[in-house]
Amino acid sequence: MGEYSKALEYYEKSHKIRESALAPNHPDLAHSYNNIGMKKSLAGKTSDFGITYSNIGDVKRLTGDYTTARLFLEKALEIQENVTCDRCDLAWTYTYMGETYREMKDYSTALEFHEKALKIREKLLTSSHPDLAVTCHNLAKVYNGRRQFKVASGLAQLAVEMAEQKLSGKHPDILEYKETVLEIRKSL
Numbered sequence: 170m171g172e173y174s175k176a177l178e179y180y181e182k183s184h185k186i187r188e189s190a191l192a193p194n195h196p197d198l199a200h201s202y203n204n205i206g207m208k209k210s211l212a213g214k215t216s217d218f219g220i221t222y223s224n225i226g227d228v229k230r231l232t233g234d235y236t237t238a239r240l241f242l243e244k245a246l247e248i249q250e251n252v253t254c255d256r257c258d259l260a261w262t263y264t265y266m267g268e269t270y271r272e273m274k275d276y277s278t279a280l281e282f283h284e285k286a287l288k289i290r291e292k293l294l295t296s297s298h299p300d301l302a303v304t305c306h307n308l309a310k311v312y313n314g315r316r317q318f319k320v321a322s323g324l325a326q327l328a329v330e331m332a333e334q335k336l337s338g339k340h341p342d343i344l345e346y347k348e349t350v351l352e353i354r355k356s357l
Contacts, residue, residue, distance in 0.1 A: 182225075182228075186228045186231070186232065190231050190232075192341050194341065195341060218248055219245045219246075219248035219249035219252070219254055219258065219259075219262065220245070220254075220258050221245075222241045222242070222244040222245035222248065223241070223242060223245035223249070223258070223261060223262040223265060225241045226238045226239070226240075226241030226242035226244075226245060226262075226265055226266075226269070227242075227265040227268075229241060230265060230268060230269045230272065233272075235269055235272065235273050238265075238269045239266070239269055242262060242265055242266045242269065243266075245262045246259075246262055246263075246266070249262055256289050256292075256293055257289070257290075257293060257294075257300070259289060260285075260286040260289040260290050260293075260300070260304075261286075263282045263283070263285040263286035263289070264282070264283065264286045264303065264304065264307060266282040267279045267280075267281075267282030267283035267286065267307060267311070268307060270282065271283075271307070271310060271311050271314060274314065276311050276314045276315045279311045279314075280308070280311050280315075283304060283307050283308050283311060284308075286304050286307075287301075287304045287308070290304055296331075297331055297334040297335055298331075298335070299331070299332055299335050299336055299342065301331055302327075302328045302329075302331035302332040302335075302342065302346065303328075303342070305324045305325070305327045305328035305331060306324070306325060306328035306342075306345070306346050306349060308324045309321045309322070309323075309324035309325035309328060309349055309353065310349065312324060313325075313349075313352070313353050313356070316356075318353055318356045318357050319357070321353045322350065322353045322354060322357060325346060325349045325350040325353055326350055328346045328349075329343065329346045329347055329350060332346055
């Protein structure tokens with residue numbers, strides 16, 4: 170702990186990888202900019218290290234390095250579950266961990282983490298918040314992997330409906346959710 174400059178360096182590296190992996194208007198880029206700004210303005214706060222570890226873990230997941238992703242995400246959870254932190258940040262760490270396990274095809278563990286994220290988001294956010302749509306979409310992908318296509322289809326459709334309430338029709342998340350709906354329907 171206490172390595173402010175190292176944390177900032179990792180934020181910036183994480184952001185560069187996200188920039189190369191995501192569309193220029195993807196909301197995760199805004200999250201990265203926010204984290205860099207927060208780190209510069211709130212140097213040394215323990216809860217921020219949880220966000221740093223979480224973001225690095227997600228970048229490792231996006232590059233397919235699941236072992237390293239899990240290590241960083243576990244470190245993030247160790248911090249975020251034991252200090253006062255923004256519960257929405259904790260929900261994102263659960264989301265990243267859930268996606269890591271889903272991509273590893275460990276659907277039971279993925280489901281546990283996505284359900285933890287859902288519980289937090291249902292308590293803190295409005296029913297049409299885009300982050301709830303993200304969670305429904307992730308749960309749909311888990312159920313699809315478990316070959317529970319009816320449940321997956323319902324969740325994917327719910328993600329589309331929720332996202333359409335707050336995001337523009339051409340938003341990349343809506344397009345991705347609609348693709349998932351079509352993919353799942355092929356399996357029904």
